Amino acid sequence: MTVLVVGAAGQLGREVCRVAAARGEVVGLDRAALDVTDADAVRAAVSAHRPSVIVNGAAWTDVDGCELDPDCADLVNARAVGHLAEAAGAVDAHLVQVSTDFVFDGSPIDGELVPYPEDHPTFPLNAYGASKLAGEAAAGPAATVVRTTWLQPADGPGMVGRILAGLAGDGPVELLGDRRACPTFIADLVPVLLRLADERVPGVVHAVNEGPASWADVGRVVADAVGADPTRVVAVDEADLGPPRPARRPAWSALDCTVLRDLGHEPLRHHRDAVAATVARLAG
Numbered sequence: 001m002t003v004l005v006v007g008a009a010g011q012l013g014r015e016v017c018r019v020a021a022a023r024g025e026v027v028g029l030d031r032a033a034l035d036v037t038d039a040d041a042v043r044a045a046v047s048a049h050r051p052s053v054i055v056n057g058a059a060w061t062d063v064d065g066c067e068l069d070p071d072c073a074d075l076v077n078a079r080a081v082g083h084l085a086e087a088a089g090a091v092d093a094h095l096v097q098v099s100t101d102f103v104f105d106g107s108p109i110d111g112e113l114v115p116y117p118e119d120h121p122t123f124p125l126n127a128y129g130a131s132k133l134a135g136e137a138a139a140g141p142a143a144t145v146v147r148t149t150w151l152q153p154a155d156g157p158g159m160v161g162r163i164l165a166g167l168a169g170d171g172p173v174e175l176l177g178d179r180r181a182c183p184t185f186i187a188d189l190v191p192v193l194l195r196l197a198d199e200r201v202p203g204v205v206h207a208v209n210e211g212p213a214s215w216a217d218v219g220r221v222v223a224d225a226v227g228a229d230p231t232r233v234v235a236v237d238e239a240d241l242g243p244p245r246p247a248r249r250p251a252w253s254a255l256d257c258t259v260l261r262d263l264g265h266e267p268l269r270h271h272r273d274a275v276a277a278t279v280a281r282l283a284g
């Protein structure tokens with residue numbers, strides 16, 4: 001089975017390439033090797049490699065940039081997905097499209113902030129979310145659309161590393177406290193994503209580490225993991241961090257992994273355990 005990874009230099013693409021290579025043949029194409037907005041180039045690459053799975057790691061993930069240039073957001077995050085879906089269809093490859101919690105607006109369900117299930121109505125607050133939602137549709141009904149949140153790298157410091165650096169100094173460590181989602185560790189996500197690809201699961205599937213949290217909550221978990229004083233972590237509101245950013249963001253965008261559970265997949269571990277593993281990796 002050949003897995004073709006586009007956007008292979010991104011934080012998710014790199015890990016998909018690494019894990020897929022350990023299981024079989026993988027072709028990773030970064031943006032220089034394949035610009036996914038070029039329909040002819042996508043068709044040519046897919047017909048040359050004839051993959052059985054295509055994982056789309058390519059996206060324009062600069063949320064504020066997307067707000068300022070929604071046409072470009074649509075080109076990369078939606079229309080390019082259509083090119084991939086068409087090319088995948090021509091060689092019977094299964095497409096895995098990665099999407100986002102930003103398709104939701106943060107509003108409660110029946111008056112309560114509970115994680116959104118896959119079938120909850122979408123309502124993006126910003127151009128990035130709108131473009132990713134259009135990308136879900138462009139992926140087509142046969143594709144697996146994996147929605148995830150607040151991705152943390154498998155091969156770099158990410159937020160855990162930044163929090164550790166803050167805790168290594170003295171004084172308070174200020175972290176956002178007024179937005180919550182499910183911090184998700186790419187090392188845990190990728191095996192799930194590849195299993196969904198193997199099973200050619202169609203439709204939207206939420207895949208996140210367990211435990212909705214703000215970055216301030218994660219900061220306290222990191223402090224606990226290294227024996228630092230958790231009261232050094234100070235929760236701040238986004239509004240206190242500077243002038244408003246171009247794009248609005250949902251204050252609540254935790255996802256419920258209903259479909260994964262129904263498929264009989266093991267849920268992703270709690271983010272606390274993933275934080276501990278990341279602390280150990282960064283210390284090693």
Ligand SMILES: NC(=O)c1ccc[n+]([C@@H]2O[C@H](COP(=O)([O-])OP(=O)(O)OC[C@H]3O[C@@H](n4cnc5c(N)ncnc54)[C@H](OP(=O)(O)O)[C@@H]3O)[C@@H](O)[C@H]2O)c1
Binds near residue numbers: 037058060061098149
């Ligand atoms: N990061 C998060 O917190 C998060 C949360 C939820 C969902 N997601 C979704 O998860 C997926 C992976 O995100 P990520 O965090 O790995 O993003 P990332 O690190 O920003 O990687 C995206 C990659 O796409 C490449 N790319 C951009 N335009 C391209 C084009 N026209 N053709 C080919 N490649 C192109 C980028 O290349 P350049 O660097 O050269 O531009 C980059 O290597 C995305 O679909 C994203 O929407 C991310």
